[in-house]
Amino acid sequence: MKILVTGFDPFGGDTTNPAIEAVKRLPDEIKGATIIKLEIPTVFFKSAEVVKDAMKKEEPDYILNIGQAGGRFGLTPERVAINQDDARIPDNEGNQPIDTPIQPDGESAYFSQLPIKAMVDAMKNAGVPASISNTAGTFVCNHIMYQTLYLTHTEFPNAKAGFMHIPFLTDQVIDRPETASMSLDDLVKGITAAIEAIVEFDGKEDVKVVGGATH
Amino acid sequence: MKILVTGFDPFGGDTTNPAIEAVKRLPDEIKGATIIKLEIPTVFFKSAEVVKDAMKKEEPDYILNIGQAGGRFGLTPERVAINQDDARIPDNEGNQPIDTPIQPDGESAYFSQLPIKAMVDAMKNAGVPASISNTAGTFVCNHIMYQTLYLTHTEFPNAKAGFMHIPFLTDQVIDRPETASMSLDDLVKGITAAIEAIVEFDGKEDVKVVGGATH
Amino acid sequence: MKILVTGFDPFGGDTTNPAIEAVKRLPDEIKGATIIKLEIPTVFFKSAEVVKDAMKKEEPDYILNIGQAGGRFGLTPERVAINQDDARIPDNEGNQPIDTPIQPDGESAYFSQLPIKAMVDAMKNAGVPASISNTAGTFVCNHIMYQTLYLTHTEFPNAKAGFMHIPFLTDQVIDRPETASMSLDDLVKGITAAIEAIVEFDGKEDVKVVGGATH
């Protein structure tokens, strides 16, 4: 099995992005699956081209995109990506789309194809805080999740995809009062546990456990 | 113009629900539009039947569903409803669906048909904290938003629908430490301003202003 | 009985201060006690002179100073004032003392002379969120609480004093995302209930109920 794991480069004034820092430190093999690591630009559409090229070249069975969600307290597999860009800040090339669809012929949303509840369980069992998130926002993170799922629904029917947000690194919050963070070691441990769940649940249904949100 | 405004009954241990309390206190007419007020049960599917019956009977031009989002700091028009029920707690009749689609033949998600950014602007101009939300959760609030939009996309093409979450009432947080709340007066003022925006933007595009979220 | 209630003027970029807005709207008599209302400047030492002049002139039995604690979720009677100024921002006349004692011959701290737990109970019974706070900070709020208690311990032995912080007004948080607030009506209702408790507990011990903090 081959798993493509992507991480964004820094954006929004930060000089590091925990996503790519953690992805770079993943082992090359997890539970027998080969891990392909890829840095992608925090840029609308261009990020999707980079992912698509890697999907063509590597033919992965799974794609797990990782992105920073500054302020969150744990690792959060995303449930769904929506067909809309609405940028609160410009991306790394200055694009700031407002309320525009990503793919005019795409579905209004795509649900994650990864076993998100099993991933949460695995991360918590590994000692790392985790929970389901029901919104990936409307910036480049939602964009790449949507685009990658659009690709698995249109051009790459043998691949499955999904996205996970991760918190700030500890040293990113030195001057951000009252902001949660996590150590790089714990981020790597959590992502590794999540990937183990992906491998383990290959071909199976996700676990049916409580994990919703009242709002 | 006729606007159907619904509010849920209390759930999850609370004896009041700010949604129906605020809806009951709305004026009967806002900017010339007739306001029809309707209490609906916090129950999967049954809530949708009650709304559908009212849509048949009243033939409203707009439907605005209101629900409680305990812990939020302001009024939050929802951007999107997803085709999935995943209940963290049982509803008022004991149903607790986990990861099930709402309408097998429905779209994966429906975007609000209301001018959500104009609604946010109007509420803030009225002195009431407001912002766009990108998730209505996976409980009965998302359910009714999805169901109502499913109805406007299938059986009631002349109607438009959308959902807004509102915070706890002040007296609901007496024994909930560090939890935000709002007075009933401000809730009514905010919802009224939001409805004014709906009337004013009837037949027009929503304003194009920044209002997205990075995650 | 005579109660002097003071409220600060706006500071730190805000154009209103909920403290003086709420104080101005208090009734002139509460449970038979005469309420004297006084606006004081958000300025180190000058604020204390204004309070001292009023104490001389009015000879109040109690002094309740009110100040804004932006971000807090409820009304919080302060337990203690410490003999130290440490300003994070300049006061309204540009003073920014750092780690300096307020009164070289004063005690290291003074505890509130008001029945703070009875005040919390009274406010909660009135439907307004409230709790004890164990720090009034190190800015002008702590300063005036310390100074007023220094005066009751030195020059005005027949008077008793204490301080209460109150949250932002709702319209102060329009552009402060994820920040708690309260309506002016609820602030007035809460302060009134707290003063009722002061009157009722005159000459009595405060109630012995749980209200501490582990940190």
Added chain:
Amino acid sequence: MKILVTGFDPFGGDTTNPAIEAVKRLPDEIKGATIIKLEIPTVFFKSAEVVKDAMKKEEPDYILNIGQAGGRFGLTPERVAINQDDARIPDNEGNQPIDTPIQPDGESAYFSQLPIKAMVDAMKNAGVPASISNTAGTFVCNHIMYQTLYLTHTEFPNAKAGFMHIPFLTDQVIDRPETASMSLDDLVKGITAAIEAIVEFDGKEDVKVVGGATH
């Protein structure tokens, strides 16, 4: 130079306490100072006896007490301890004092004798979130800080003392949603940096930098 560093045992339902876990992992020498490590019970008064015995036996130049402040985002040297016990929960032997003085003949409060602003600077420079706290609460943490400072002000005039709160460990928040935490490595790194500042500022004034709180 000799520095006694104490950490509390677990309390309040937790099976670990980051305080003693981190203290145990400190090096035996920091910047030439000998580090004496001591576990103390989360029990009013008994904890103080254990500290006093160690002060007699070890004759430390400094005492740094460490305690858990669940929910805080960084390491927080405390500015002041107050002469009051007010337990929200029982201690580990079932004591739950409410609003009682700790030492009838003690001062109303004692300020930390440690260079708390230099400690904050050192921790931030080491990449660990830190800030001054103006309240140690009213439970055993404030108690031990007060008691140790009472001892340095009465029986041990050659010693200086102070307290620092630290956040939950990462694996303590697995089932505590939306709660900040820190890795054990970062806690140890932060405490070590703080102790380096204590050694470096021995005999000197603390740095005069902004670090106060408006409330």
